[in-house]
Amino acid sequence: MQTPDDERFETYLKQFSPVAAAPLPQESVRNTSLHRFRRAAWFAAAAAVIAGALVLRTKLVRDQVPIPNNASTAAQVPVEPLTLRRANARLASGQTFKTVLDDLAFRPESAPLPEGKQSAVSVLSKEKIKL
Amino acid sequence: MKRSDGEIAEIEALYRRHGAALVLFAVTVLGDRPRAQDVVHQVFLKLIENPILAGVQEKKAYLYACVRNAAVNEIRLRDRTEPLDTDFPWFVAPGQDRVEEQSLRRALATLPVEQRQIVVLHVWGELTFAQVGELLEISSNTAASRYRYALNKLRETMFAKENSCANS
Numbered sequence: 129m130q131t132p133d134d135e136r137f138e139t140y141l142k143q144f145s146p147v148a149a150a151p152l153p154q155e156s157v158r159n160t161s162l163h164r165f166r167r168a169a170w171f172a173a174a175a176a177v178i179a180g181a182l183v184l185r186t187k188l189v190r191d192q193v194p195i196p197n198n199a200s201t202a203a204q205v206p207v208e209p210l211t212l213r214r215a216n217a218r219l220a221s222g223q224t225f226k227t228v229l230d231d232l233a234f235r236p237e238s239a240p241l242p243e244g245k246q247s248a249v250s251v252l253s254k255e256k257i258k259l
Numbered sequence: 260m261k262r263s264d265g266e267i268a269e270i271e272a273l274y275r276r277h278g279a280a281l282v283l284f285a286v287t288v289l290g291d292r293p294r295a296q297d298v299v300h301q302v303f304l305k306l307i308e309n310p311i312l313a314g315v316q317e318k319k320a321y322l323y324a325c326v327r328n329a330a331v332n333e334i335r336l337r338d339r340t341e342p343l344d345t346d347f348p349w350f351v352a353p354g355q356d357r358v359e360e361q362s363l364r365r366a367l368a369t370l371p372v373e374q375r376q377i378v379v380l381h382v383w384g385e386l387t388f389a390q391v392g393e394l395l396e397i398s399s400n401t402a403a404s405r406y407r408y409a410l411n412k413l414r415e416t417m418f419a420k421e422n423s424c425a426n427s
Contacts, residue, residue: 134407137414141382144350144363149278150296152271152303 209241215248266310273312274303277319280383281326283349287367287375288330291344298329320390323380327394343368366416374409381406 210232222228232248241247278299285295302325306312315321345368352360367375373395380391381402388406392399 133414134410137410138382141363141378141413143353144360144383146279146283146350146383147348149274149282149299152274152300 209245210248211245212248212251266313267307270303270306270312273318273322277322277384278303280379280385281322283383284323284376284379285326285330286344286349287372287379288327289333290342292347292349294333295330298333299326302326302329317390319384320386320394323384323386323390324394362417363413366413369416370409370412374405374412377402377406378409378413 215232218228218232219225222231281299281302282292282295285298286292289295289298302322306325312318312321345364348357348360349364349367350360352363367378370378376395377391380386380394381388386394388399388402391406392402395402397405
């Protein structure tokens with residue numbers, strides 16, 4: 129515990145003020161501040177360049193890769209021409225007559241038939257069927 | 260950039276308020292004033308560069324801890340300790356009394372390093388004994404008792420000299 133003597137002596141000591149510190153070097157303070165600004169600007173610029181490059185790359189990749197659509201996919205899948213035999217085989221194996229007929233009706237446009245072959249539809253259309 | 264400008268202004272204000280006592284404390288660690296001044300400058304410039312002070316609760320105690328660490332690092336770096344430089348004034352005495360200032364400076368120089376640091380931290384740094392204890396890694400009770408011991412020794416040295424001068 130401090131005695132009154134201690135307190136008085138402490139008060140006496142406090143009357144002495146430490147010699148003032150030399151001012152902070154303003155050049156360094158300004159440079160530090162400027163340095164921080166420059167660094168931030170460089171980071172921002174680098175980030176913008178990287179983001180731009182990424183966007184450009186994504187765009188280029190998107191342009192180069194063909195987007196698959198149903199029509200072209202269908203065109204690429206080799207479709208066997210519908211002959212009378214195949215139509216009969218389908219009718220025989222199909223679950224119901226309607227399903228097979230729908231399937232045949234909504235087939236994508238097939239590739240041109242090889243020489244000497246005829247499509248079932250064209251053969252059937254030539255026949256005179258009396259109902 | 261407004262935020263960082265505000266932070267720099269705050270750090271400059273802290274330097275204006277505590278700079279003198281921080282340099283005095285650094286002198287008690289390092290021995291000479293130019294190195295002490297450099298160390299305090301380095302600490303503040305680092306604080307400006309890395310704005311970490313915003314999250315600190317007890318800023319004053321934190322500044323003293325920074326200065327102490329920087330001073331200890333400086334001693335390690337140079338691998339030597341300078342003798343305490345008592346040739347240049349440390350204080351401005353009341354009434355600009357140079358003899359009185361010299362008497363205090365020399366009396367402080369007779370104290371062991373830790374006691375001297377405790378006196379400087381408590382009297383001119385205005386840190387509590389708890390803060391002083393934390394800084395010097397001793398208990399607050401130890402800090403308080405060493406402070407009282409140092410105060411007695413300081414008083415004896417200062418006034419014994421004055422008495423001897425008056426008697427002669």
